[in-house]
Amino acid sequence: MRLTVLGGGGFRLPLVYGALLSDRAEGRITRLVLHDLDAGRLAAVSRVLADQAAGVPDAPEVVVTTDLDEALRGADFVFSAIRVGGLEGRAADERIALAEGVLGQETVGAGGIAYGLRTVPVAVGIARRVARLAPDAWVINFTNPAGLVTEAMARHLGDRVIGICDSPVGLGRRVARVLGADPDTAWFDYAGLNHLGWLRGLRVRGRDELPRLLADPELLGSFEEGRLFGPDWIRALGAIPNEYLHYYYFNRETVRAYRAAGQTRGAFLYEQQARFYAAMERPGTPALKTWDATRAEREATYMAHNREAAGAGGRDAADLESGGYEQVALALMRAIARHRRTTLILDVRNRGSLCALDSDAVVEVPCLVDANGAHPVPVSPLPDHATALVCAVKAVEREVLAAAESGSRARAVKAFALHPLVDSVTVARRLVDAYTAAHPGLAYLRT
CATH class of the missing domain: 3.40.50.720 (NAD(P)-binding Rossmann-like Domain)
Known part of the structure; x- marks a missing residue:
């Protein structure tokens, strides 16, 4: 193969x-x-x-x-x-x-x-x-x-x-570990969009173990998402949010932490990887050892500004374990190539899985995978607050696709202005101006 x-x-x-x-x-x-x-x-x-x-x-x-x-x-x-x-x-x-x-x-x-x-x-x-x-x-x-x-x-x-994305599998594994469940045999009731989803249940032999976690503040505070969002907010939601929802639920605090930081995440990674690739140009550099050291620093600083804003502290050793997107990719390829049925949380066309969205909308839900590909499993409707957020962000994605297809600057402005985290049409226009000035790849936005 x-x-x-x-x-x-x-x-x-x-x-x-x-x-x-x-x-x-x-x-x-x-x-x-x-x-x-x-x-x-x-x-x-x-x-x-x-x-x-x-x-x-x-x-x-x-x-x-x-x-x-x-x-x-x-x-x-x-x-x-x-x-x-x-x-x-x-x-x-x-x-x-x-x-x-x-x-x-x-x-x-x-x-x-x-x-x-x-x-x-x-x-x-x-x-x-x-x-x-x-x-x-x-x-x-x-x-x-x-x-x-x-x-x-x-x-x-x-x-x-x-x-594919490693966020849902990482969340599922952390919750399973806290509950003493086997993540390889548990069923994860997870639904939403990429980087915008909620874990609503964790079933072991037909029994949902998540209510036990939600009822125990000490357990809720023992893993990364629990510390990031806080037990009280998670219990109010009745579900465990994907870590990226911290940008929505605690947006003001996160923006303040990002603006106060001496360096953004992208700038940090740019400098870090520049050092790595420069070191690799030297013939005597121990390749794997240098890569391992760079990766360890990268993982330890992941979402550091969010944890700072939440007062969540550093990452636990268990949160740094591998088994992310590369394992999802391997499991997906095995299921398709070897006719080996499995269940994975994937980004696929909706096909009626989430009732609030149309059939062609790509969603992130559990899928049954076999030699014919990934088949989304119908999931129960999201609560109103989550449905509203999912529909709003999907509408923004559709405006991005329309702008990319047509070259319409007006559609690009609309995409920015409609996003829940952009609070002004005037700001949206300034963002489009600034981004097109900074990125030659956006020169197509003209009409």
């Missing part, structure tokens, strides 16, 4: 390769093709992968290329993990939004809209190329904003593109 990774010079790629190395079953990935526009980044990541594969018999062959057509031809699976504009672009997104007093996070609020506007045209181009050069391939999308980008690609690839 052949897996092509778009964005193959990305920092997190060794996580994917580590998962592939652990897979010894028949039908596994035997050839990994890495595509990136930056040959230097490809070379650096290839060195890390070579260290990982040392001493591993029959490790998947690694091939690198900067030619997209060459990378796509013959692929069984295509893993999209591109970052249009790079981390420098993310840092600009954050800086411009914060200057207007609104959130600049890469997938939420103004920053997510800016990132989506410059990513969707590129993702659509890739989808068209996949449809032409590898029509039988399955596309696994991790490119952010993952739900929005998956919906854009689905208009050209149908159900053969599936979005």
